[in-house]
Amino acid sequence: MDKKKFRVLIKYCFLKGKNTVKAKTWLDADFLDTARGKSTIKHSYTKLRCGEMNTEGGEHSGRPKEVVTDENIKKSTK
16 A cells, blocks of 8 residues: 555545544554554554645655756766
8 A cells, every 4th residue: 555545545534533543453453564664553543643644755854866967967067
């Protein structure tokens, strides 16, 4: 199961009022081969409690991707 579908299931558990333990138990029972870890579910619940209801994968902080351009190629060949 892809990450987006799993985020939707976690959101479903959250909206149904299940706590993280009950959500993990339900997800493990029905989706054993693809269920996420306890910390992933807790992190998702934290985001949901703060009002972030989007289930799409957002941008992540950290090192930006480098763009391959002619200028960058010329710099690397010098």
